[in-house]
Amino acid sequence: MALQTDHNGMFIEGMTDANELMSFIQYKFGEEAIQDTYKGLLEKAKEEGRKKDTTPLRAFWGLLDQAFQEKSDSLKCGKGCAHCCHTGVAATQFEWEGIVKGAKEKGIDLKEVIERSQKSIGKVKTALNSQKKFEQIDWHQAVMNHPCPFLDDEMNCIIYEDRPLDCRLVVAFRDACVSKKLEHAQRGIWIEESVAAPIVAKLQHDKTPKMKRKKFTGTQPLKLLQHWLIVWQEKNKKKRSSK
Ligand code: SF4
Numbered sequence: 001m002a003l004q005t006d007h008n009g010m011f012i013e014g015m016t017d018a019n020e021l022m023s024f025i026q027y028k029f030g031e032e033a034i035q036d037t038y039k040g041l042l043e044k045a046k047e048e049g050r051k052k053d054t055t056p057l058r059a060f061w062g063l064l065d066q067a068f069q070e071k072s073d074s075l076k077c078g079k080g081c082a083h084c085c086h087t088g089v090a091a092t093q094f095e096w097e098g099i100v101k102g103a104k105e106k107g108i109d110l111k112e113v114i115e116r117s118q119k120s121i122g123k124v125k126t127a128l129n130s131q132k133k134f135e136q137i138d139w140h141q142a143v144m145n146h147p148c149p150f151l152d153d154e155m156n157c158i159i160y161e162d163r164p165l166d167c168r169l170v171v172a173f174r175d176a177c178v179s180k181k182l183e184h185a186q187r188g189i190w191i192e193e194s195v196a197a198p199i200v201a202k203l204q205h206d207k208t209p210k211m212k213r214k215k216f217t218g219t220q221p222l223k224l225l226q227h228w229l230i231v232w233q234e235k236n237k238k239k240r241s242s243k
Helices: 020-029 031-051 057-073 095-108 110-116 118-129 139-143 195-207 225-241
Strands: 003-006 009-012 170-172 186-187
Touching: 009 225, 020 031, 031 057, 031 195, 057 095, 057 118, 057 195, 095 186, 095 195, 095 225, 110 118, 110 225
Parallel strands: none
Antiparallel strands: 003 009, 170 186
16 A cells, blocks of 8 residues: 555555554644644534533544545545445444444444344454454454444445444545445545544543543554444343343
């Protein structure tokens, strides 16, 4: 994956890792601009959350959407295009809690979601039960080509408003993708995107009771959505058996 240029400016074709993205952003915007954007967006997310009586995370998703609308050419991603929903999507605990909250509000039954995603959830269970250490497992490969548990039969995301950052940053500005190779997808171009992960982590940190806070490093552990569903299912089983 390499930096390229066209009439829209520089871009990274194909998905890229966070370090590659960060070096590009630092090269393009400089540390001071990145820090200012980070602090500004963080405060705005909290303030908007209070004003609109919503969670800071939802307010932040709104700010990110706004940045896409104002600063980018229109996205080529459309309803029903779901190639990137077959690649394995990960979320932090905070994002997962937002998804569970949103699902509850919409009346989405997570048990049904689990039921229809048995195949990919089974793959994750197998990986979890293997002798390998967590960081040795290629999580994305484990569910590659399987539909995301939150993708419906019409290829629509049923938790769209609460989808995690992993989904939000894989976008196509130059033609639509025609396969799961995501030829035209790219990850992060705007400065808002480059600071999105630390903002989500900081919001999670602030929400965690002081006693439980670990040293804040700017990132939070990620799990595949299938993995979070397994955690959710196990927690529910325990709750039921303790009644
Ligand atoms: S959460 Fe929604 S947008 Fe993200 S991969 Fe799943 S279906 Fe696609």
